[in-house]
Amino acid sequence: MSQLLEGIKIVQSSNEISWENCVLLSAGTEQASVSTDQASTPYCNNSLVPRLPWRTPTAPERQILFSSKLKKLSDLYVSIMSIPQNILFHLNELGNVEHHTALNYVLQKERVKKGISLIQEHIETFRLQSAELSKYRIGWNEPNQMTVTVGTDRCRVGLHIDNQRGSSLHRISINLGSDPRYFLFINLSIQQLYYLVSQTDGNVVSKTSGSSRICRAFMQLFPNYPVVKLRVDPGQAYIAPTEHITHDGCTEGTNSLDVFFTMRTIFDEPCRV
Ligand SMILES: [Fe+2]
Secondary structure, three states: OOOOOOOOEEEOOOOOOOHHHOEEEOOEEEEOOOOOOOOOOOEEEEEEEEEOOOEOOOHHHHHHHEEOOOOOOOOOEEEEEEOOHHHHHHHHHHHHOOOHHHHHHHHOOHHHHHHHHHHHHHHHOOEOOOOOOOOOEEEEEOOOOOOOOEOOOOOEEEOEOOOOOOOOOEEEEEEOOOOOEEEEEEEEEHHHHHHHHHHHOOOOOOOOOOHHHHHHHHHHHOOOOOOEEEEEOOOEEEEEOOOOEEEEEEOOOOOOOEEEEEEEEOEOOHHHO
16 A cells, blocks of 8 residues: 555644645655664664655645645644744754763753743643643654654654553644754554554554554555655754654754754644644
8 A cells, every 4th residue: 555545634733834845745654664764863673764756746746745724623734833933042052962972051041941932831822731741751862763752661663653651632743953853643643553554464552552563553554655854943843743644854954953842732723823
């Protein structure tokens, strides 16, 4: 199966973003090998990553991927938003950090602290006030990695679904570096993956299988299904239900340290963002 199915939409929430040029599709998925991106942190055994080459989506694929608004408020979605310049202005210095050891020093600066508190205030204006709010985290990744998430075994896990924690639905992740970063995802919910896997081979998963088992089984049974690569430019954020879809971050082709702000909560309808 190499054709995209109807599933999770990228909601075009803002007119400022060049939606036409921000998406590529992979040739499918494959097991990571030692030669995959050759970054210093190795892949864990049996990690799955997008299979190259990347290509631009066709017009019918764009129709499947993009939507100007959600059909139902409860639908899962992915979106990108721009952070206002008056906030980013305080955080410019984070984009100049060359090595992660200098990051803590820069984060102690009053100007940067002010920027971080302005980000939190900004998020308050469009999050669901009744929703649980996780503590924010400023993180970093090395440049030029096909996928970035490192697991407890200090190896990269590849495409995955986050463990469910609390009642949060979305993750927001703001690019505070100076290069684009990318959000990789498969545009199908865990329920869709379960259905497709169990229809094809009823022995691979059961109703009690965890989401990691289901997403891995899907990629092994359907290695030609494309992964979406969504570009998130400096000063932009992605919002995505990372506890419900197969995903990872990506810094492929970049030269500078990837710095990001992230937290989990539930956001209001994306059209308001
Ligand atoms: Fe994740």
